[in-house]
Amino acid sequence: RSVAMMAVIPGFLAKDKVDLAAELANTLDDPYARDRLLGAIAERCAAIDDEEYALQLVEAMDEPAMQAQAMEKVGLQLAALGKTDAARSVADSMDHRDRVLAGIAVRQSEDGGREAAAETLAEIAFPSAAVHALLTIAAASIEKEDMTAAVGALDEAAEHADQIEHVEERIRSLIDIGNSFSAAGRNDRAIETLDKARESAELLDNVHRDGFLAAASIGLLRAGSLELADRILDAVVDK
Numbered sequence: 001r002s003v004a005m006m007a008v009i010p011g012f013l014a015k016d017k018v019d020l021a022a023e024l025a026n027t028l029d030d031p032y033a034r035d036r037l038l039g040a041i042a043e044r045c046a047a048i049d050d051e052e053y054a055l056q057l058v059e060a061m062d063e064p065a066m067q068a069q070a071m072e073k074v075g076l077q078l079a080a081l082g083k084t085d086a087a088r089s090v091a092d093s094m095d096h097r098d099r100v101l102a103g104i105a106v107r108q109s110e111d112g113g114r115e116a117a118a119e120t121l122a123e124i125a126f127p128s129a130a131v132h133a134l135l136t137i138a139a140a141s142i143e144k145e146d147m148t149a150a151v152g153a154l155d156e157a158a159e160h161a162d163q164i165e166h167v168e169e170r171i172r173s174l175i176d177i178g179n180s181f182s183a184a185g186r187n188d189r190a191i192e193t194l195d196k197a198r199e200s201a202e203l204l205d206n207v208h209r210d211g212f213l214a215a216a217s218i219g220l221l222r223a224g225s226l227e228l229a230d231r232i233l234d235a236v237v238d239k
Contacts, residue, residue, distance in 0.1 A: 039070030
């Protein structure tokens with residue numbers, strides 16, 4: 001029955017029949033399946049601007065971790081709709097609110113509120129969430145051909161990336177930032193950032209090492225540094 005509901009309810013959500021979907025989810029005895037479906041329904045409610053019902057559904061969930069995940073998705077949907085005050089209210093109710101704050105900052109930047117976005121970014125505790133937000137802001141600026149704003153966001157992202165404690169996550173962020181610098185027309189900053197990623201990747205002693213080196217090499221090639229890109233490949237063990 002749970003497996004059947006997992007297949008049926010998304011079809012109702014695609015038609016925005018959230019009341020019927022919630023009724024069906026609540027007939028399940030399996031608490032994991034029920035909470036998973038209620039979370040999906042709550043996210044859809046937020047996406048169609050039914051904030052109140054979305055929050056009610058999240059409150060009805062039993063498993064704390066899944067409830068927190070659903071609340072985060074609701075907050076991100078509200079932020080994407082431009083309902084930043086509502087998204088802020090959701091974020092303030094959460095123990096781990098950084099991803100919702102990142103979503104709010106992205107929307108504020110899209111709406112032209114760069115100062116407000118900067119203030120929101122300053123509230124983010126985990127640097128990886130700030131990097132993700134700034135990369136999204138930079139991508140939007142590149143699409144608008146506002147390279148000055150894009151480079152400013154990427155410079156800030158690079159500063160946050162240096163503060164990421166998890167080594168693999170830091171390397172991945174630096175590679176993403178380097179590639180974004182190339183897209184913004186700053187190959188010099190791209191080469192600098194990707195070379196920093198290369199330095200950290202060469203020190204790894206796990207399965208991620210070669211993948212990161214290869215990604216850095218491709219990024220350097222795109223940035224116009226064929227010699228450095230080729231030299232990095234010599235350090236890749238997995239041919």
